[in-house]
Amino acid sequence: MATSQEVFEKVQETLVDALGVDDDEVTPEATLIGDLGAESIDFLDIVFRLEKNFDIKIPRGELFPENLAGADSGFIEDGVVTEKGIAELRDRMPHADIDSFADDPKVENIQELFTVEMICKFLESKING
């Protein structure tokens, strides 16, 4: 059973390799896009590396759900995620901090759900069951 610290250190190492950032930038609160400069293709790279480093399989869309804010998703109204959309986020991203997001559920804030801590929580539940 991996401890939280072990998982974090491995995630940190993975993100340093994938994003070319310094290890002290990879804090639990850091957002992948805003703080660490990740772009869309980096998410694929991160999944590849996590699978290898943790020796697990991550089905597509499980860690980084796709099309969360699509125009035809029905979860967005006037640039804000609806109650139904928030419920959908809770369902698809149980490892993310949806409560904080729900305080200001603007579409552009969705990307802030993707934090280092979110990855760690996802992996811990995956590894430790």
Place this chain on the structure above:
Amino acid sequence: MRWFWVDRFLEFESGSYAKTIKNVSLAEEHLHDHFPGFAVMPNSLIIEGLAQTGGILLGESTGFAHIVVLAKVPKMRFHSWACPGDTLTYTVTLIDARNEGGTIEATAYVGDRLVAEGEIMFAHADQMAADLPFDLSQKNVVFDVGLLDILEVGKAGDGTQRVQAGQPT
């Protein structure tokens, strides 16, 4: 000029590794601007040659079922350079291949001098259309620009094929 940044495959082992060469010639237009007074093979085009080698290696591993695009260069280090008259030897190893894409490790040498080393990641564009900014109706670059012909280039003086695609040498 055509967008071929390798001249010939030397070795090709399906799904494993490939080795190509690129002969740098002073006749190449770009060398006269890069840099004025110091002609040197641009590092970006060394990456392109490594990516063409690796892209064909990855593409061939699935029978060219996917549209392989260079997605990202996670790391690349340049230790020296290649000048007109030099032969760059590109060796790429497939370290990860999956439905969404793949990754290679790559080196470029002139003789036994290391010029570049790093990693290149490819995506299968047809598997991730929603994320891509461009129109996927474009044809597979490998077939469209005849890139695959490189595998057929390289007949010896006696007409025998030097490398057969998909077969170890």
